[in-house]
Amino acid sequence: ExxxxxxxxxxxxxxxQEVILRCVPISNHLYFYWYRQIxxxxxxxxxxxxxxxxxxxxxxxxDQFSVERPDGSNFTLKIRSTKLxxxxxxxxxxxxxxxxxLFFGExxxxxxx
Amino acid sequence: xxxxxxxxxxxxVQEGRISxxxxxxxxxxxxxxxxxxxxxxxxxxxxxxxxxxxxxxxxGRFTVFLNKSAxxxxxxxxxxxxxxxxxxxxxxxxxxxxxNYKLTFGKGTLLTVNP
Numbered sequence: 001e002x003x004x005x006x007x008x009x010x011x012x013x014x015x016x017q018e019v020i021l022r023c024v025p026i027s028n029h030l031y032f033y034w035y036r037q038i039x040x041x042x043x044x045x046x047x048x049x050x051x052x053x054x055x056x057x058x059x060x061x062x063d064q065f066s067v068e069r070p071d072g073s074n075f076t077l078k079i080r081s082t083k084l085x086x087x088x089x090x091x092x093x094x095x096x097x098x099x100x101x102l103f104f105g106e107x108x109x110x111x112x113x
Numbered sequence: 114x115x116x117x118x119x120x121x122x123x124x125x126v127q128e129g130r131i132s133x134x135x136x137x138x139x140x141x142x143x144x145x146x147x148x149x150x151x152x153x154x155x156x157x158x159x160x161x162x163x164x165x166x167x168x169x170x171x172x173g174r175f176t177v178f179l180n181k182s183a184x185x186x187x188x189x190x191x192x193x194x195x196x197x198x199x200x201x202x203x204x205x206x207x208x209x210x211x212x213n214y215k216l217t218f219g220k221g222t223l224l225t226v227n228p
Contacts, residue, residue, distance in 0.1 A: 004156075031214060043157065043202060043218040056215060091156050100145040100164075100208045102216055104156035 002026040004105035006092050012111045016081050021108045023075045023092030031095040032075045033102060034067065036060070036088040043091065049075065082112045116140045117205050119219035127227055132190040134222050136203030139184065143205035147216065148177060148188045151200045160201075161188070164208075193226045200224070 005024045013019050025032050034046040047057040047067055054067065066078045075094075079086055089109050093102040118137045126132045134148075144165040149157035163170040163177045163186065170177050176189045190197055200223050204216040 006156075033215065035216075042220040045215050045217065048215050093156075095214060100206055100214055101147060101159045101162055102214070103159060104149075106156045107154070109154075 004092055004094055004103055006090075006105035006108050008108055009106065010109040010111070012113065013082055015084055015112055019079045019082055019086075019110060021077045021079075021090050021092075021110070023077070023105055024073055025075055025092065025094030026096075026103060027073075028096060029094035029103070030097050031055075031102075032067075032069070033093040033095075034077045035091045035093060035104075037091065037107075038085075038088045046077075046090075079110075082110070084112050086110060087112045115219075116143075117203055117217050117219040119203055119222050121222050122220070123223040123225070125225045125227060126193050128195055129192045132188075132193045132197065132224055132226065134188040134190075134201050134203075134224065136186045136188075136219055137184055138186075138205050140205070140217075141184070142207050143217075145206045145208045145214075146177070146179060146186050147204045147206070148175075149202040149204060149218075150197075151202060151221070157202055190224075193224075195226045195228050198224055198226050 007022045032049040037043045047061045048055045064080045069075050089107045091107045092105045095102045147162040148160045151157045161172050161175045179186045200221040202221045203219040
């Protein structure tokens with residue numbers, strides 16, 4: 001069964017460093033998303049991406065964050081200068097044109113020291 | 114601003130009995146509702162959804178009920194099995210009007226099914 005894959009599964013970084021989280025969405029999906037879950041809190045929307053551009057972003061998604069789909073298969077989330085509060089589980093999700101369900105990857109755990 | 118609320122952080126039931134997980138929402142624009150199941154260190158897994166034009170959707174042991182007037186939905190699992198033990202998230206979306214279908218999640222309910 002097709003699935004969303006994410007790498008790395010866990011990344012530890014120093015505060016102020018740049019981090020790139022990678023996702024390979026399901027191949028025929030057209031909508032792409034990043035969500036995050038800080039430990040013990042709810043899953044929060046970060047950004048949605050459709051037709052090669054950001055369609056919506058939350059207030060969490062400030063200038064330190066960016067997304068791109070460089071090669072038609074990968075979908076990346078970049079954090080330019082990580083802060084301690086960026087420590088969280090980051091989930092990539094994708095969706096077809098025709099249904100409302102998002103399909104999530106296993107997540108990338110980011111730990112900022 | 115909690116647009117989707119799951120007021121029970123946890124629920125414990127006996128194997129074979131019914132599990133009822135509840136969810137309330139405040140945004141009347143939501144027209145599509147979903148339940149996800151999540152195990153620790155894994156991503157949310159889609160379970161079942163319902164459109165606002167329906168009041169019930171059933172898939173095997175899982176049934177979702179929607180009460181639009183009360184802005185309330187529930188997930189029934191019958192019979193409950195130990196493998197159902199997980200965190201269940203309610204989510205809502207706006208699918209009409211060309212939106213980007215982003216999901217707004219509740220905080221989740223930890224279901225424990227005891228053998």
